[in-house]
Amino acid sequence: MAVNYKAPVKDIIFGYQVINSYDVLSKISQFSDFSEDIVIPTMEECGKFAEEVLAPINAVGDEKGATIKDSVVTMPEGFVDAYKKFAEAGWSSISLPSEIGGGGMPVVLSGGTLEILSSANLAFGLAPGLSAGAISALNFHGSQEQKDKFLPKLVSGEWTGTMNLSEPQAGSDLGTITTKAEKSEDGSYRITGTKVWITFGEHDMTENIIHLVLAKTPGSPEGTKGISMFIVPKFIVNDDGSLGERNEVKCLSIEEKLGIHASPTCVMEYGGNEGAVGYLVGEENRGLTYMFTMMNEARVWVGGQGLSCAVPAFQGAAQYARDRVQGRPVGMSKEDAKNSTIIDHADVRRMLMTMKSYTDAMRYLMYDNQLMMDLEYFAEDEETKAFGEERCGILTPVTKAWVSDLGVELSSIAIQVYGGMGYVEETGVAQYLRDSRIAPIYEGTNGIQALDLMFRKLPLDGGQAMQRLLTEVNETVETMKNGDEELQNMASLLEVEVNNLSEVTLWLGGKMLEGELVDASSAATPYMKMFGQVIGGYYMAKAAILAKQKLEETKDEFYADKITLSKFYMEQLLPLASGYTSSIKAGKDTLYSIKSENF
């Protein structure tokens, strides 16, 4: 009955082609041999692992969830074993540098593997996901001694890592944290304070957990400039690598959440007697800067969780629609209707097309975002590197917000396809709505992403960075205009919307130059929605152009379907973008007219 997830390997492979990943990576010497010879077997293997090991425990993870007793967190049945297999297979370290024991693959390769693993079991994937963040932070900013001590077992997956940022009074605004770190005579620190929302802060899958904790040292500057980062291991690690004493850190409670039940969300207490032993990472007061190192990766990952929920939800809905006999579609004879299932109803088709078309667009955006990250991190020539940084900067909030919002919307549509059965938990599809609902919230709410796009990304390089992206979209429109009638029609639809986006972008740029910042902040979310919708159109245009070529070469109807999905996007989803224009230009006045107490 549960959703039977199958990794969409062919779609993923096509995604790597749409964003032209092999050509782009050929500019980077260490990835110059990156090709389908790597991507195809990786995705097939990953799909096999996800389908066989992770998907089967997704439902039990949801139903039973992680549990806590006396500060000990127990994972649902099967998770400890699955984690062991996961670590052994090396899935979490595929894109980590080879010098620290990782696979040495580009970030973009993890686009496909993360998509697959999270689709099979989102809650499970959060443990290695957070570890990856901790690994990056240590690798970028830790001392050689710290790296030697902690990285090997984190990379191998023998230990997991966590990120401890939030406190009850400090969520989106970390400037107000109160966790303290006092230096002791041996050079280490004693950490005391309470951290909340700590994903996999405690669990029984590994023998040790390495916490990265933000705290303030005595006399540090106020606000975000006085935050330092510390390594706080659950068990002290001796110099020979063996585990020593239990550190003064424990899990006080775990949250009862709407979804991702198998991911324990912990309230963590540091200290008690003398404080938890912690080791300063890098320099004092630079903790938040270090955190930002991993921010883009983390945000893209979280955005991608929307894709990872939408894909299995779609698959389940499509299968149900193919199986479920019910009613007579408009225009079908009674006789034909006897062999018909609900997939023949126009409205069910519309729901499936909406899901499939959007998930393609979401995938291309996310992979391209990661590809740009590879350029930013690894390109040798400065120009390419700068371009990667610029483009990655623009795309990241869009991937985070647009893709995660769609994850919720599409998971909800999948329930609708199932009808009453979708509302029954046993069917499994409702879990995707519940699981996906966190992604628009954590790792910077989508409202914060919209502000990031507006205030940091739109003005990049005096607005020219954005202009360069819009120019690329226009070039794609021109390419389609030189194609056949079908492409030309798509070009017309995309042209209308990208022109409108360009106009709105200029208008907003003007507002900001005039100092009308509150008007701009009022426009941020509808601008983000328009932006995502149009950028999705850009990728669907590229997909259509490529699919036309591939169809001619191979006659494979897979590519004909990709053209149809792009056409559907252009004519039925993309036009929603213009609907936000009026909202964007409305300014702040209406939003602030009603007194707070009158709501």
Add this chain to the structure above:
Amino acid sequence: MAVNYKAPVKDIIFGYQVINSYDVLSKISQFSDFSEDIVIPTMEECGKFAEEVLAPINAVGDEKGATIKDSVVTMPEGFVDAYKKFAEAGWSSISLPSEIGGGGMPVVLSGGTLEILSSANLAFGLAPGLSAGAISALNFHGSQEQKDKFLPKLVSGEWTGTMNLSEPQAGSDLGTITTKAEKSEDGSYRITGTKVWITFGEHDMTENIIHLVLAKTPGSPEGTKGISMFIVPKFIVNDDGSLGERNEVKCLSIEEKLGIHASPTCVMEYGGNEGAVGYLVGEENRGLTYMFTMMNEARVWVGGQGLSCAVPAFQGAAQYARDRVQGRPVGMSKEDAKNSTIIDHADVRRMLMTMKSYTDAMRYLMYDNQLMMDLEYFAEDEETKAFGEERCGILTPVTKAWVSDLGVELSSIAIQVYGGMGYVEETGVAQYLRDSRIAPIYEGTNGIQALDLMFRKLPLDGGQAMQRLLTEVNETVETMKNGDEELQNMASLLEVEVNNLSEVTLWLGGKMLEGELVDASSAATPYMKMFGQVIGGYYMAKAAILAKQKLEETKDEFYADKITLSKFYMEQLLPLASGYTSSIKAGKDTLYSIKSENF
């Protein structure tokens, strides 16, 4: 921590004014004295009851849910007692005819009371809601003997009633039901079969439950024309009104659902040995026709459940936004930000305005729908009655689909306002997302509502019924044009969208005349979305016009806020309507290009 629901009595009272309910009802002799003297105390009393009795058990109902053991369903703590108080207070029978013991009030009065009661506890309200359906069916179609036997205790709430339509293979399409009814010598029938999705099919709140069951008699015509309706009491009712033997009906299991946990959704088994004793209602083979008698009321009620979830979700979000200190709003000094909460952030304001503005529009639509039902049922002159039927016919699928879809969307937005806290079940807001998600599914999926609007309502009276509604919208636009600048601006915005809707409606009418039915069915859902958005604008326009007057008279800023909410709707929500044009006109081809197995 849980959401502290307060019945929005002032908004509700204003709603009755916006739809001009007192004038409209003055045309009906039995309601000619319907006035605020009735509405205000009724809503205040209802609010008090809902806040004091039903809201406090909403969270426990969700957390514990109804449970089953050996076919006995036990309600969560507090429900049996609350139900007793509810029945004693007479809330469920307020709009039932006085001749059967009801309050004799117009249907529209139940708009406000149902909104309030369901906002306080949606799951609870389903029991009396289903009873009301059973009562109407019996009152309209039962024999005098049946009415005398069953109605008094159903109306008083001593018993509850259920509706048994669906079977595993027969959901949206009831033509395929297989439950059998065979006549026995005493004139009663023996019912055998299994029914699914039976809301409150079994529970421990009342001593008896009266099931209305759809079944087929031997030799009845195929499909929907061969369905009859039967009364099947849980306990046989003796002629003296006392309870006799337990009938052969039992609950096999209850569903584990995403939401409405305190509403047991039962699989019911009829028969076992000799079949359950059932009594034919009206004539054989007319069961579905009888069901349709209550369809409009039921659909409006279910649509309204979206409103009932959105309102407390909004209230919780607004309170949280007023309380939560976090971050510095764009454009605010550090000093000011110290006394600021997240309600000062433009994006949070946008979310609150979106919720509050939409819930107003949803409320006006639902109440007006019910007011038209009063005309249909009770108007003495044929013309008024016909108008009521026509308008009610058009509005009903829109209330069901547009309002219930928004219920899910707005409940989800409320979670976003809470941030991480919204994802924690303890906060209570996530329940509204889970509870609301059923409304787009049951009582005819929203896809079916869209087909109803397209194929039954758009062509009513050769399209003139729709034209009459659009003309009213245009007249409202004209009225606004004669108002002040603010109203004139709103008029311009509404005019654009109603013109577009009119054009699209004519275009679709043409398509249907050409026999392009599959194209029309493909357009049904986006047409519904556009239609709802524009009709919402119509009501918000009426609200703005009225609020202008009231503000002048009273200087009460409540009315200034209503003007702001209408303005927000016109400039920021209404313009989304046009975004569906391209989708509506796209036709069937793209939807059906991909083979079923390729999804």
